[in-house]
Amino acid sequence: MLNLLKPGSWFSRPDPLLQKNKECFISFDQGRPLAEYSFVVCDTELTGLNWKKDELISIGAVMIKDLQIDLASTFHHFVRPQHMEATKATLVHRITPEQLERAEPIEAVLPRFIEFIEGSLLVGHHLILDMHFLNKAAKKVLGGTLSNPGIDTMRMAQGYKRVLLGHYHEHNPREISYGLDDLGREYNLPVFKPHDALEDALQTAYLFLYFVKKFRKGGLVTLKDIYQAGRVGSLRY
């Protein structure tokens, strides 16, 4: 089994886990009411921001069911990176090197994460970054990528502001901060401790609920409505 997963193995094909994950979304319907979907809001911590070299060191995620954050369904794991040395220098997180040394490698953590997100839409703040590292890991470990549709709360914020402020007139979009904590403050959300993957995922989940329900008051009830109204970006990353 391990042989099959080795990168570069020419007859490699995606792991059954990814296959199953893909099947969930083969006939994906965007037209149902939002409350019928389950969402997993996730956040990752990285050794750095180099898309090629850096690695995941923790994954935090929380489930949203019936458009409520379910504190019973959370996911929080540290990941032991392959290159510990580089990590020590770049850590801004609350994770200590000792915690990382004790942690399991991505090969053990990722399959659990994929089980956790099965059938759910992924939500993240600047999700493209998290997805890049998750897919990089998935290719390496399981020989394929994730099929879960994604929603980026940063794009939702942009869409929300566009709706709220009309069009761009008088507002230089550069002056607007789309950072997670700035948005939290702007919308008067509870603010949690930053740089912890689970707390950041929860922070994002609060922001997501805020947007979804604020949008919903404007008559936007299905996933499709959200995508179109906010022009919040494509379904696939």
Place this chain on the structure above:
Amino acid sequence: MNQSDVHVVAPEMALSFFRGIMPFNSLDDATLNHLARHCRVDFYPKGTRLFTADKTEITHLYLIQRGGVKAFIEDDHGEITLKDFRGEGAYIGALGIIRGTLASLNIETVEDTFCFLLPREIFLKLVQEEPSFAHYYLKSFSEKIVKTAYKELRHHKVSKRSGDDLYLFSVKVGELVKTMLKLPSSSSIQEAATIMAKYRVGSLLIHEPADEDNVVGIITDRDFRGKVVAAGLDYTLPVAEIMSGPVKSVLSQALCFDVLLKMMTTGIHHLAVERGGRIIGVVTSHDIMLLQGHSPYYLFKEIRGEQQIRGLYVLAQKIPEVIRGLITEGAKAGNITQMIAILNDHILERMLILLEKQMGPPPLPYCWLLMGSEGRREQTFKTDQDNAILYADSENEEEKTAAESYFKEFADKAINHLVNCGYPLCPGEIMANNPKWCQPLSVWKSYFTTWISVPDPAELLHATIFFDFRAGYGDSSLALELRKHLNNEARRKDIFLFHLARQCLSIRIPLSFFKNFIVEKDGEHKHHLDIKRQGLTPFVNFARVLALKHGISETNTLARFKALLDGEYINPELWSSANEAYELQMQQRLIHQLRQIEEGTLPDNHINPEYLSDLERRMLKDAFIVIERLSSVLDKMYPTA
């Protein structure tokens, strides 16, 4: 799913939320962790209806993490009555879950609101297993919570001083009383003295010869000295000749504090103690003083005995220390302000007596009037002087000139002495040294007639404090007559009451909903609560309008409320909530000011809600609900259209 350690721990943000709210903060971490992991978080934009009365089945306890809701009822005609505001840390739905009923109130968010939702079964289990939970959530049967609030105020806000553990408020006179020997009133003076010597007691109760339970008097050592020996009285005479009677009595369950107040107001130092309709003994001021270190009674005696006006300056400064003692012992605000009023009155009385001695007797009888909060016996530590002189009408021009010049000088000097005693000048110059407020009865009557029959809203605003006048010292029959005049005029003039009522309603200031709390939106004291203007004044105004309407002479706000209840002008439920809310806020204010005095800052009325405990906020918030109710009563009574 394989779960590692990090996974099973509830998110920190959830734990810290629960640790910050009552009564969850009393739970251990394992329990909290368990709870937190069963919660969901939901978001409700402003204006979302959460519960509908008699319809919504409550499946979760809602705990507000951010934002706020209002609770209200709607009658058949669609009329809405606001019942409550709840904000961060507050709960929704507890009573419904405990009682197993549908929602009893409509709940709607008034801000964007995030709630933690704790499943009903888990909450019920907590209520069953944690005594503190049941206790906390059944607060609507509220006596207990009120007590807790007072206890909390005492313990956390007033630092203890050593040797300060006093008992005025915990000891009942019944526990203090010495059962006393009794003699029939027909016994001779000598027999009485023999008994007293034999049993080594300083006093005896005297009863009717035929009925041992009918106590008619009391004799003390002092009576033998003064009335028998010094006067050369025949000691074969019956004791009835020298006894003091009838005997004033107090109930054995009365608190020593109340007994002390009674002694101070009546000037009687021996009171009989009654239990089950029988006199069981006597309690003396000395017995009570033994309980006490910083006794109000000592101060009272010192004031009464002071021979120099300068000496009063020092004594007046001792009042805060005495009051502090009362607060630490657990006196309620009503008692405390009463005590402050008594002590201030005695300072005033003593000062005016000494001043009269200096200047010679006044040419006409006069009454020193106290206005505003002093008039209502509601002053706290440092209240501005609000006073006036009312003197009898003169017979002729000569008398008039004499009175004007005497009272002018008298007032100037008195005001000056009061300043030296630590009572600041009134910035609005409502003081006896202002010629306008030093007038004969006929002029005072005409003042009130003008205010009442041609009410000028602007002038009325300044005049309200005059309506709370009472006699401070002097010939109180003058004040009584003025009050009678006022009552007669006011009752008949609906237009005046209308203006007064509308004025009360108009000075309600915009309030914002800030962190579960109502504070000023802007200005110097942004985010502070002005507990006097916003919290207490509405009660005072309400009581004043209704008292004038119904010809009630009381000036004290709680007394006015009581009189309104007794006259069935307000219902018992409104009375009890108003009474409770007003007193609690006074308490809060007193403690706030006491703390400022001890920190060496000038006492003010601005409370920062951040320094209040969860419970105190709740209690204060409840008070604001009562204010809303009072306003709507007034609004209905004097509608604009």
